[in-house]
Amino acid sequence: MPVLPLNQEDWEILEGCPLLRHCSPALLDQITQEGRLEFFPTGATVYSPSHFCRCLGILLAGRLQVTKGTLTVSYLEPGDLFGAAALYTEAPEFVTTITARQSSRCLMLPQNSMDRLLAQDGPLRENYLRYLTGRIRFLSGRLQSLVQSGAEGKLARYLLANVREGQLTCAATDLARRLGLSRASLYRAFQSLEESGLISRHGKTISISDPAGLEGFL
Template sequence: MDKAELKRGEWELITGCALFHGIDESVVAGVLETAGCRLVSLCKGAVVFDAYDYRNCLGLVLSGSVNVTKPSSSRYTMATLGRGSLFGSANLYDDDTAAVTVLTASSNCRIVFFPRELLETIMLETQQVALNYIRFLTGRVRFLNDKIEGLVSVNAEAALKQYLIQNTVTCGEKRIVRLHGSISALAETLNIGRASLYRAFEALRQSGSIKKNGKEIEIITPGGLSDFD
């Protein structure tokens, strides 16, 4: 592509993105002038990898926005990529033709694509680009770990609630659950990690749903198990 194709502010966006942060502008200009680097414009509603076969490329959104959905459902938007967002790392070294996600332009947008071969070349020539890419991937891994942790925590709490509901006995005016084994055994029974189980107990305790004294758990949510459920 030709640098002259860029609109106002797009050059600064490219040089300031995660991949080229701190890289000499002459190096970035050389990358853009490489034959494999392509700038494309998409109309609203266009599916990115249907319109252009850039599966083994890293893309940078220069303008507009792109919705990310699962191939099985276009109704649920997993994420929206805005100006300055990098995408495509999941497919960069994956030769499987099946799409992991579907990217659809949610508005008219402009995207610059960097093919795998070009990225490999500039990473070998400029170590800082390789380090920048590693930092970018590290950030993605951290983000996904946080998302997974959130899902696990919710599932662990739901599993613990169900267990408590099913094992509650009335003792006078109290509703009690007595644990007959270790926390590890309960975690195995519920098919969740022990750390997740501890966090689920703590979440219920902090919400005022339970009091835990050793292996005895008192259900204290006002209204009884119907509210607790």
């Protein structure tokens, strides 16, 4: 199988990736022989419960958003891994949705390749177990933050996950029901985010003025 056309920056990202840290040059070469490159334009779905492949992905360039329903779980940057939940799952409903927020390029490692590589390479196996342990800790902390999240955080999270071209049109009554908030709490959250210059409202239409600032509420 031909070696993937990776540039110098790609190699640096792979060498710094948590999965491949401290692994041998021979293993990196093997991965370039067994993996495949995939490209995703802005807005494309990379993974979803109804559309996913049994591959472990490494983001080489771009930015990905990970969501579960209306909840934004995280954003992925170059060097981050994704697809672990889909690699061996028999329950696709637990697969998160991953969307390209920027044009993205990913290295995909199929399940059969991962089986073989994990069996033969000790450092890779240890790195993968550390990664899975870190994900468990991250998701536990994320769940705790959701339990403690105020109305502003719930509203910010929903808007970031559901706006299209910077806007969302939704009646306040429907939005309050989706977020599990009273109308009074929702209007206080609107006021807080508007006064901070993060969003603006015109009737039922909500516009995000500062996406990066809104992420600070997550």
